[in-house]
Amino acid sequence: MDGKNSLKWILGVIRSSGVRGDLLMHVFMELESYGDRKLWEEALDAYKRKGLF
Numbered sequence: 685m686d687g688k689n690s691l692k693w694i695l696g697v698i699r700s701s702g703v704r705g706d707l708l709m710h711v712f713m714e715l716e717s718y719g720d721r722k723l724w725e726e727a728l729d730a731y732k733r734k735g736l737f
Contacts, residue, residue: 691723691726691727691730694723694727695727695730695731698727698731704736704737705736705737706737708731708736708737709737712724712727712728712731
């Protein structure tokens with residue numbers, strides 16, 4: 685999550701991967717320390733709002 689791609693692109697990649705629930709949260713926790721923190725928070729918030737965790 686280095687900020688090179690838009691939030692919409694990132695959410696689309698995650699959505700198409702089929703990863704959901706605890707596994708998706710684990711992926712987000714692993715990515716927390718990489719790249720742009722603001723983009724990470726926006727993606728995390730978007731998926732929480734969609735109820736996919």
